[in-house]
Amino acid sequence: GGGQKTNKTESATGAIKIDGSSTVYPVSEAVAEEFRAIQPNVNVTVGESGTGGGFKKFSRNEIDISDASRPITVEEIEACTKAGINFIEIPVAFDGLAVVVSKQNTFIDHLTVAELKKLWEPAAQGTVKTWDQIRSSFPKEPIKLYGAGTASGTYDYFTEAICGKKGASRGDYTASEDDNVLVQGVSNDKNGLAYFGLAYYEQNIDKLKLIPVDNGNGPIAPSQETVGNGTYQPLSRPEFIYVNAKSAERKEVQDFVKFYIQNAGKLAKEIGYVPLGDAEYKLAEERFTKKVTGTMFANGKSIVGTKMSDLLKLEEGK
Amino acid sequence: MQKIKEKIIEGILFFCSSITVLTTLGIIIILTIETFQFFKDVSIVEFFTGTEWTPLFANKKFGILPLVSGTLLTTLIAILVALPLGLTIAIYLNEYADKRFKAFIKPLLEILAAIPTVVYGFFALTFITPILQTFIPSLGGFNALSAGLVMGVMIIPYVSSMSEDALSAVPNSLREAAYGMGSTRLQTAFKVMLPAASSGVIVSVILAISRAIGETMIVAVAAGQEPKLTFNPLNSVETITTYIVQVSMGDVPQNSIEFRSIFAAGITLFGLTFILNNISFWMKRKFQQKYE
Amino acid sequence: MNNARKNELKDNTFKVFALVCTSVGLIVLGLLLYNIISVGLTRINWDFITNLPSRRPGKAGIYTALLGMIWVVTLTLLISFPIGIGAGVYLEEYGKKNRFAKFIEINIANLAGVPSIIYGILGLELFGRLLALGNSILAASLTLSLLVLPVIIVATREAVKAVPNSLREASTGLGATRWQTISRIVLPASFGSILTGMILAVSRAVGETAPLIVVGALVYVPFAPKSPMDQFTVLPIQIFNWTSRPQQGFVVNAAAAIIILLLFVFILNGIAVFLRNRHNRRIKY
Amino acid sequence: MNKLEAKDVNLYYGEKHALKGISMGIKANSVTAFIGPSGCGKSTFLRCFNRMNDLIDNCRVEGEILIDGRDIYKNKINVVDHRKKIGMVFQKPNPFPKSIYENVAYGLRINGITHKKFIDETVERSLRQAALWDEVKDDLKKSALALSGGQQQRLCIARTLAVEPSVILMDEPASALDPISTAKIEELIHELKHKYTIVIVTHNMQQAARISDKTAFFYLGELIEYDETSTMFTNPAKEATQNYVTGRFG
Amino acid sequence: MNKLEAKDVNLYYGEKHALKGISMGIKANSVTAFIGPSGCGKSTFLRCFNRMNDLIDNCRVEGEILIDGRDIYKNKINVVDHRKKIGMVFQKPNPFPKSIYENVAYGLRINGITHKKFIDETVERSLRQAALWDEVKDDLKKSALALSGGQQQRLCIARTLAVEPSVILMDEPASALDPISTAKIEELIHELKHKYTIVIVTHNMQQAARISDKTAFFYLGELIEYDETSTMFTNPAKEATQNYVTGRFG
Ligand SMILES: Nc1ncnc2c1ncn2[C@@H]1O[C@H](COP(=O)(O)OP(=O)(O)OP(=O)(O)O)[C@@H](O)[C@H]1O
Ligand SMILES: Nc1ncnc2c1ncn2[C@@H]1O[C@H](COP(=O)(O)OP(=O)(O)OP(=O)(O)O)[C@@H](O)[C@H]1O
Ligand SMILES: [Mg+2]
Numbered sequence A: 001g002g003g004q005k006t007n008k009t010e011s012a013t014g015a016i017k018i019d020g021s022s023t024v025y026p027v028s029e030a031v032a033e034e035f036r037a038i039q040p041n042v043n044v045t046v047g048e049s050g051t052g053g054g055f056k057k058f059s060r061n062e063i064d065i066s067d068a069s070r071p072i073t074v075e076e077i078e079a080c081t082k083a084g085i086n087f088i089e090i091p092v093a094f095d096g097l098a099v100v101v102s103k104q105n106t107f108i109d110h111l112t113v114a115e116l117k118k119l120w121e122p123a124a125q126g127t128v129k130t131w132d133q134i135r136s137s138f139p140k141e142p143i144k145l146y147g148a149g150t151a152s153g154t155y156d157y158f159t160e161a162i163c164g165k166k167g168a169s170r171g172d173y174t175a176s177e178d179d180n181v182l183v184q185g186v187s188n189d190k191n192g193l194a195y196f197g198l199a200y201y202e203q204n205i206d207k208l209k210l211i212p213v214d215n216g217n218g219p220i221a222p223s224q225e226t227v228g229n230g231t232y233q234p235l236s237r238p239e240f241i242y243v244n245a246k247s248a249e250r251k252e253v254q255d256f257v258k259f260y261i262q263n264a265g266k267l268a269k270e271i272g273y274v275p276l277g278d279a280e281y282k283l284a285e286e287r288f289t290k291k292v293t294g295t296m297f298a299n300g301k302s303i304v305g306t307k308m309s310d311l312l313k314l315e316e317g318k
Numbered sequence B: 001m002q003k004i005k006e007k008i009i010e011g012i013l014f015f016c017s018s019i020t021v022l023t024t025l026g027i028i029i030i031l032t033i034e035t036f037q038f039f040k041d042v043s044i045v046e047f048f049t050g051t052e053w054t055p056l057f058a059n060k061k062f063g064i065l066p067l068v069s070g071t072l073l074t075t076l077i078a079i080l081v082a083l084p085l086g087l088t089i090a091i092y093l094n095e096y097a098d099k100r101f102k103a104f105i106k107p108l109l110e111i112l113a114a115i116p117t118v119v120y121g122f123f124a125l126t127f128i129t130p131i132l133q134t135f136i137p138s139l140g141g142f143n144a145l146s147a148g149l150v151m152g153v154m155i156i157p158y159v160s161s162m163s164e165d166a167l168s169a170v171p172n173s174l175r176e177a178a179y180g181m182g183s184t185r186l187q188t189a190f191k192v193m194l195p196a197a198s199s200g201v202i203v204s205v206i207l208a209i210s211r212a213i214g215e216t217m218i219v220a221v222a223a224g225q226e227p228k229l230t231f232n233p234l235n236s237v238e239t240i241t242t243y244i245v246q247v248s249m250g251d252v253p254q255n256s257i258e259f260r261s262i263f264a265a266g267i268t269l270f271g272l273t274f275i276l277n278n279i280s281f282w283m284k285r286k287f288q289q290k291y292e
Numbered sequence C: 001m002n003n004a005r006k007n008e009l010k011d012n013t014f015k016v017f018a019l020v021c022t023s024v025g026l027i028v029l030g031l032l033l034y035n036i037i038s039v040g041l042t043r044i045n046w047d048f049i050t051n052l053p054s055r056r057p058g059k060a061g062i063y064t065a066l067l068g069m070i071w072v073v074t075l076t077l078l079i080s081f082p083i084g085i086g087a088g089v090y091l092e093e094y095g096k097k098n099r100f101a102k103f104i105e106i107n108i109a110n111l112a113g114v115p116s117i118i119y120g121i122l123g124l125e126l127f128g129r130l131l132a133l134g135n136s137i138l139a140a141s142l143t144l145s146l147l148v149l150p151v152i153i154v155a156t157r158e159a160v161k162a163v164p165n166s167l168r169e170a171s172t173g174l175g176a177t178r179w180q181t182i183s184r185i186v187l188p189a190s191f192g193s194i195l196t197g198m199i200l201a202v203s204r205a206v207g208e209t210a211p212l213i214v215v216g217a218l219v220y221v222p223f224a225p226k227s228p229m230d231q232f233t234v235l236p237i238q239i240f241n242w243t244s245r246p247q248q249g250f251v252v253n254a255a256a257a258i259i260i261l262l263l264f265v266f267i268l269n270g271i272a273v274f275l276r277n278r279h280n281r282r283i284k285y
Numbered sequence D, E: 001m002n003k004l005e006a007k008d009v010n011l012y013y014g015e016k017h018a019l020k021g022i023s024m025g026i027k028a029n030s031v032t033a034f035i036g037p038s039g040c041g042k043s044t045f046l047r048c049f050n051r052m053n054d055l056i057d058n059c060r061v062e063g064e065i066l067i068d069g070r071d072i073y074k075n076k077i078n079v080v081d082h083r084k085k086i087g088m089v090f091q092k093p094n095p096f097p098k099s100i101y102e103n104v105a106y107g108l109r110i111n112g113i114t115h116k117k118f119i120d121e122t123v124e125r126s127l128r129q130a131a132l133w134d135e136v137k138d139d140l141k142k143s144a145l146a147l148s149g150g151q152q153q154r155l156c157i158a159r160t161l162a163v164e165p166s167v168i169l170m171d172e173p174a175s176a177l178d179p180i181s182t183a184k185i186e187e188l189i190h191e192l193k194h195k196y197t198i199v200i201v202t203h204n205m206q207q208a209a210r211i212s213d214k215t216a217f218f219y220l221g222e223l224i225e226y227d228e229t230s231t232m233f234t235n236p237a238k239e240a241t242q243n244y245v246t247g248r249f250g
């Protein structure tokens, strides 16, 4: 844009260190790449040591921004407090979780949340073995499940949204941190079912069949639209960045975070994630300018089914 | 003056070799500190005898056996590939092949061990597994078999090169005696050379095993990450190493018991390889004495 | 069929079987290479090598990963080379008698078999956290140095052992001190083999992924590192990252990066083989 | 007819011309000694008779070597079978790392013989012939490596005798042995001569003089002189031979 | 006074008793030959004189070894300095993989001598003394490994002479050489005798007879007989000596 030239002359220098969730990574990477075009002297690095790994570094003051695919936990907040670190929590995009089967699978057209629960809950382990146990119209074929690696944010979210408790899942399924590996697995398996980020489905449409999820309002397939307007429930989750409040006093970090919020929507879409609404970005930016620290999910408030705008407004009112 | 200089140099060199001891100490200390914490919450008995490994599930179970069985299963498959192939190749290169062929083939095979293992992982997942599935329709997308086979190919050079070295180290006079008696090459190889080099060959195999046990990327990508107490190669399994990377890259909150579990797993892994390495070292000692 | 014929038949059967075995290894190698090259070769061009990382597969390059790798490998060399040689020389030339040297020897045999991921944990806690080096090039190099040290020590020992004792005796007989003998006679005579071992160690370090993941090598680094304290990324990590992305374009990129990485490994191994052969030919005692 | 015959044999190790145009005939049931300074090609030539040089990569042989009139370097010959007819004993005793019994039985086993009684008998006979039976008969299961050097060497001879060769090649068989063992081996050679054709390499001139019927002197890859042993040591035709047998060098 | 003197020397390689109570005295400016069958301890004993056995791990020496009356196994002695006074030449020529010049200069360089002219002069003088100068003077920069075996051995002698020792120990220096080189080395020993005390191990009895003043016969780690060379070869006191010098074994 036209402002770039003037920006450059007064552009900041320095380094911004980002690390954390591998799910949020592509967004941060895209933002960093674009940011570099206008402020080439700021060296932004992005790592992906997982949400947990990111918070660990964050609480040791090793990084400025932590990417997270779930809200910060009470323990992690404690660690930050101990180290004298305050943080600003900023939602940046949604990630829809897609439930998919192989193209060869002909019998599943949609699944209800209850059926998904029956399929995935811990009690299912060793007992729910064939598809006819899920719905009597399904054939008596063995069930093969693929899912997010148990150390990932995706896993935490899926289990919470479907089975009602974080980490509550059957264990006899194939897990991988690497969603491509899951794509590969389920696409070769006509009795398989998998869940992973929507972006991976969109890149592998030819191999996979998307399963609409019925949350009581009829089956809805995830898409940019249904995730964005909140109708694809409960499998869309928000993604965050956490900014170290002290780092936020630095000019280059301020520039970067603002740039992040302004461009996250566009870039998220490009990557295959779903942007928040314009209003929500606005609220988020205000939150940053005002340096509102702490989390919107205090007391372990669940993120499942909550609308981001409600939360942001609520915070503002506080 | 000169004596002092000599002493100082010896001191420096001594320090250089001590670094290796410090490394071992470092590993042991770091692993045990966290493991110690871990065992405050988890009973050791459960850890070593439990048959379920679900530290990241709501209902946490800390039985390492599924990870151990996954590790052993993939290793076993790998050795079943690498041992016959590697040994046959070693014998062939040592007894049959002419020098130029050997000088060419040996380094070529060694490339197998030099290829980054990430590459093998995807090779197993996207190439070997689909091929195997045409023969074994019930084979899942992730399975111990495909990962083990590819890992086996990867460690072929450990067996072939080191066994060949051991065979070469057998005094030529033995070989000459065997031929002089009118043995065929096959008889010379199996009745004289192989028994004479047996401890060297065993060392190479043990090192290959310990390499397979420690291998991470291939199994992480191709074996699935499902901790399952099974010895069925068609199943997906999880190895100890896989679990460690998985948690290192994932979402697990710090200072949690889940996080500490990787140290407990790490020390188990260290212990496994430690035992093997010591056996091989001991064998090597014995072997060297024999021909000096 | 008489016995001699039978033996001959067995002999020849084994030969065929052995050739098949050898081919299995080579065929897998061939398939692997073909698999990668057919996907990635067309992607390799100068831009790919000089471009910064990007979220767009077509624009992304390996510049920083390549430089990061060169930094890490060079530094690893500089650290592990003197220490490895020192330790190898100590064990072979000084420490034969004492008990501690025996202990070190067992210890090295052990370290050589410790899984690389364990080194990653060590590096993370010791260099990253305790020495507060974070995820810098230095921390990674120190970690890899410890990882390759056993390889170098063993190679040095073998090389030093191969120097005929008669040379040592000649030097000692002329009144040379131990260190004079080592530095003027033994090391020059064994340097070729030590170098070979060194290169093989490096080619191992080049391909290591797991320990660097644990130490925390970054993924997106849009600038060339300038000092050992800088953050960095390396090729195997870049590859690992690319293979886990949804877009097909990155799979191609990963294959292309693998080709470059393999080229690196091959060149290193080639040099090692060349040196080994030349050394074997040149020095005959 | 000569038992062994070499006709203009040239041998090369790569570039190195190690044997230069050697021709000689060796009679059956005789002992022939090869002498000459270190590196002159004695061992190399000896090993031509059982094609042991085939094992060396860059080794090339020209000329003819006949055994009982048949050229063993012709293509048709089965090397393995041929070697069975030619026994070989080496400078350093090289028993297999097996038991004493198995060492001697080895040659039978590789011929597919499994008949226990027959093997037992052969082992005993061979050990007796090699003058070792009395010393080891109670320890046949013991590892051969536990024997003394002299015993090991006799074991190697017994091992060779077990397959009943017609020629025995010996490369400095007594050079590493003590006087008593040496005497035993020399005695043995004397005995065996009646059944076998023996060729022996030695660096001990007196040994050559004591045990051999004919002696061949090699120098720098050439056969300098070949004659009756008595002639060679008392009245050689060549000055080089004279110099060597009187210890002027070597 | 004897230049070299051994008093009841016992030497062990670990368990193995390799030298058994050996006592002998060696006069200055004489040539002494050690003879005996392989493995009898000749080399081991020779190496006691410059404490070369120190390099061997499990080697233990008892008794006294005196040089010019001083016990070299006493703690106080500086071994490195001591070795400079005792030159040593080995069985197989072992030049360093360096140039001819650097081989000879080595002994000076390790003593910290850098004066170019002085080194040049010493190199030339030593090569002349070793009767090698004329053959190599134009190729001083050439690798020593490119020389022939005989030349290499003379180079090793020159290398030893460069540091001006008073004693020269030689372990079978001519055993791998041709007659001409052997003759040259023997001549050289004869020359050097006037300035140095020489001890030489040899397996060639005639060589011992030709060049030495006194001869010592070793057997199984014991010094069997030590006397004037002429006596040893014509009229030895012990039967073992007689057997050995007449080639009854070895
Ligand atoms: N495998 C080989 N490759 C190349 N050259 C060889 C090989 N074996 C022997 N030679 C060379 O061939 C020549 C003859 O060697 P050979 O072993 O026959 O000598 P020899 O008379 O038996 O000596 P010695 O008495 O030391 O045993 C020597 O110069 C030796 O260096
Ligand atoms: N480093 C060692 N360790 C153990 N034993 C050794 C060692 N060196 C030599 N010996 C043994 O000591 C004895 C004497 O050896 P030495 O080398 O002195 O014999 P030698 O008379 O020089 O024989 P040769 O004529 O073969 O050179 C031999 O039995 C030998 O095996
Ligand atoms: Mg020979």
Ligand SMILES: [Mg+2]
Residues within 6 Å of the ligand: E042, E043, E044, E171
């Ligand atoms: Mg000796």
Ligand SMILES: O=P([O-])([O-])[O-]
Residues within 6 Å of the ligand: A020, A021, A022, A023, A024, A049, A050, A051, A052, A068, A069, A151, A152, A153, A154, B249, B250, B251
């Ligand atoms: O990397 P995660 O988003 O799974 O924490």
